[in-house]
Amino acid sequence: SPRILAVANQKGGVGKTTTAINLATALAAVGKRVLILDLDPQGNASTGLGLEAAQRQTGTYDVLIGAAAMAAAVVPTLVPNLSIVPATADLAGAEIELVDLERREFRIADAFAAARGTIDFDYVLIDCPPALGFLTLNALVAADAVLVPLQCEFFALEGLSHLIRTIERVREKFNPRLRIQGVVLTMYDKRNKLSDLVAADVRGFFGDKVYDTVIPRNVRVSEAPSHGKPVLLYDLRCSGSQAYIMLASELLKQEAAH
Amino acid sequence: SPRILAVANQKGGVGKTTTAINLATALAAVGKRVLILDLDPQGNASTGLGLEAAQRQTGTYDVLIGAAAMAAAVVPTLVPNLSIVPATADLAGAEIELVDLERREFRIADAFAAARGTIDFDYVLIDCPPALGFLTLNALVAADAVLVPLQCEFFALEGLSHLIRTIERVREKFNPRLRIQGVVLTMYDKRNKLSDLVAADVRGFFGDKVYDTVIPRNVRVSEAPSHGKPVLLYDLRCSGSQAYIMLASELLKQEAAH
Numbered sequence: 015s016p017r018i019l020a021v022a023n024q025k026g027g028v029g030k031t032t033t034a035i036n037l038a039t040a041l042a043a044v045g046k047r048v049l050i051l052d053l054d055p056q057g058n059a060s061t062g063l064g065l066e067a068a069q070r071q072t073g074t075y076d077v078l079i080g081a082a083a084m085a086a087a088v089v090p091t092l093v094p095n096l097s098i099v100p101a102t103a104d105l106a107g108a109e110i111e112l113v114d115l116e117r118r119e120f121r122i123a124d125a126f127a128a129a130r131g132t133i134d135f136d137y138v139l140i141d142c143p144p145a146l147g148f149l150t151l152n153a154l155v156a157a158d159a160v161l162v163p164l165q166c167e168f169f170a171l172e173g174l175s176h177l178i179r180t181i182e183r184v185r186e187k188f189n190p191r192l193r194i195q196g197v198v199l200t201m202y203d204k205r206n207k208l209s210d211l212v213a214a215d216v217r218g219f220f221g222d223k224v225y226d227t228v229i230p231r232n233v234r235v236s237e238a239p240s241h242g243k244p245v246l247l248y249d250l251r252c253s254g255s256q257a258y259i260m261l262a263s264e265l266l267k268q269e270a271a272h
Numbered sequence: 273s274p275r276i277l278a279v280a281n282q283k284g285g286v287g288k289t290t291t292a293i294n295l296a297t298a299l300a301a302v303g304k305r306v307l308i309l310d311l312d313p314q315g316n317a318s319t320g321l322g323l324e325a326a327q328r329q330t331g332t333y334d335v336l337i338g339a340a341a342m343a344a345a346v347v348p349t350l351v352p353n354l355s356i357v358p359a360t361a362d363l364a365g366a367e368i369e370l371v372d373l374e375r376r377e378f379r380i381a382d383a384f385a386a387a388r389g390t391i392d393f394d395y396v397l398i399d400c401p402p403a404l405g406f407l408t409l410n411a412l413v414a415a416d417a418v419l420v421p422l423q424c425e426f427f428a429l430e431g432l433s434h435l436i437r438t439i440e441r442v443r444e445k446f447n448p449r450l451r452i453q454g455v456v457l458t459m460y461d462k463r464n465k466l467s468d469l470v471a472a473d474v475r476g477f478f479g480d481k482v483y484d485t486v487i488p489r490n491v492r493v494s495e496a497p498s499h500g501k502p503v504l505l506y507d508l509r510c511s512g513s514q515a516y517i518m519l520a521s522e523l524l525k526q527e528a529a530h
């Protein structure tokens with residue numbers, strides 16, 4: 015069954031969606047079969063992969079409430095080997111609406127368990143919203159590990175200890191296998207001395223859990239979603255694409271070592 | 273009683289906290305008495321204003337659950353005329369914990385009503401988390417108007433219609449006076465053609481609700497919080513500070529006109 019990674023950080027705008035889309039694309043480019051689960055009501059991952067409204071009829075909300083099996087909600091993307099379960103508009107109400115749902119924290123985990131034998135992926139990346147509520151909790155309970163994008167900015171350091179505590183609590187109460195897959199530094203700007211300070215702080219805090227690959231701030235990365243494409247398809251040679259390719263190979267080396 | 277503005281946008285990292293801190297500072301600098309309510313569990317506004325742990329014992333969580341009156345939770349900041357009700361760590365659990373609270377959407381509104389005559393401010397700015405859940409709902413119910421920071425990036429456009437629908441629903445169900453105070457474009461980068469495209473789209477969508485003042489991407493703005501200061505105190509002459517001063521004067525002209 016697939017290795018499931020939750021791409022999570024409650025700080026907003028740190029590059030969760032961008033990392034989910036482009037790391038998934040880089041993994042798919044080397045032949046891994048990859049699924050993205052768009053668990054963010056904003057649906058940026060679905061849009062950033064160019065999904066038309068017609069492909070966004072059934073999605074993660076339907077899987078959460080048990081109205082659709084995982085396999086029935088999977089749609090292909092323009093990237094070979096990469097599929098997605100999209101976010102639909104009704105996901106926005108899920109946090110408040112589904113408070114009384116049975117086994118509410120296990121809905122995604124149960125959906126993957128029920129899908130065994132009906133889907134065939136090597137990796138699943140779950141794009142989480144910027145909060146540690148019901149949706150992110152579902153991702154952490156279903157995941158094998160957490161990939162933490164961390165923007166090289168001062169405010170981004172603030173929520174880290176809260177995120178780590180939450181991961182520990184989920185491991186104790188719901189999902190004993192949950193680990194930190196790694197921390198990836200994003201939007202690193204070599205002209206800005208703050209980037210270096212934050213990067214040094216994070217490496218001091220997390221040690222070798224921090225990937226060597228650092229994703230640079232690169233305007234092509236932020237342009238790509240307006241063309242409905244991952245940056246690897248929009249501009250393969252740019253520094254952002256090259257960094258995500260490096261990150262994918264570093265992740266695969268890490269996986270092979272375990 | 274004070275004019276209450278909710279600084280809200282469920283998209284993450286668009287400059288909500290940065291706008292709350294620096295617009296508040298610019299208003300305080302021209303003699304307005306300003307209060308910031310830090311409703312974001314990350315507590316970035318409290319940290320960005322240099323609050324020590326000792327000043328963060330009572331906060332918005334205590335006000336929400338009725339354990340502290342608003343006046344008792346207000347602490348001064350290093351900026352004359354600017355005070356804050358800080359965020360404390362227990363705010364992180366509020367969304368899930370307080371689901372069954374009586375008049376749960378009106379907790380902040382009721383606290384301001386009860387505080388009449390005990391606090392004396394011209395403006396209150398409420399810094400909201402990147403979600404449209406219980407905390408942001410409380411801010412929208414208590415507010416006179418919503419200030420929407422909007423990052424000049426493609427993904428930032430996606431959630432706008434959802435935010436507008438939420439404001440309309442709050443106006444119909446809970447708070448008939450709620451209006452849009454204005455939309456402020458943030459992190460505008462004149463070297464990036466995407467910034468212009470997004471700005472043009474937003475002006476087309478919102479018309480004159482969009483402030484003329486545009487906040488440029490400026491590294492001094494992101495450095496200031498690591499010194500526990502608003503950028504106006506960290507580097508008054510930089511383009512970020514000047515833009516927030518312009519925004520404050522534009523807002524005050526708007527207020528005088530009504």
Ligand SMILES: Nc1ncnc2c1ncn2[C@@H]1O[C@H](COP(=O)(O)OP(=O)(O)OP(=O)(O)O)[C@@H](O)[C@H]1O
Nearest residue numbers: 026027028029030031032144231232235236284425
């Ligand atoms: N390396 C990069 N260089 C330049 N821009 C980037 C980079 N990575 C992400 N961005 C841009 O920064 C913004 C925030 O990134 P993104 O939306 O991926 O973050 P997020 O953590 O998913 O946000 P949210 O918390 O709202 O879900 C987006 O507009 C994106 O295009």
Ligand SMILES: Nc1ncnc2c1ncn2[C@@H]1O[C@H](COP(=O)(O)OP(=O)(O)OP(=O)(O)O)[C@@H](O)[C@H]1O
Nearest residue numbers: 026167284285286287288289290402489490493494
């Ligand atoms: N004009 C600007 N120029 C450069 N950096 C900026 C600017 N405005 C904000 N930033 C930086 O961008 C990051 C995001 O801004 P901020 O934290 O204020 O957004 P937010 O909307 O409050 O985020 P969240 O959704 O997590 O609450 C911060 O690191 C901040 O320092």
Ligand SMILES: [Mg+2]
Nearest residue numbers: 030031054058
């Ligand atoms: Mg996202």
Ligand SMILES: [Mg+2]
Nearest residue numbers: 288289312316
């Ligand atoms: Mg904030």
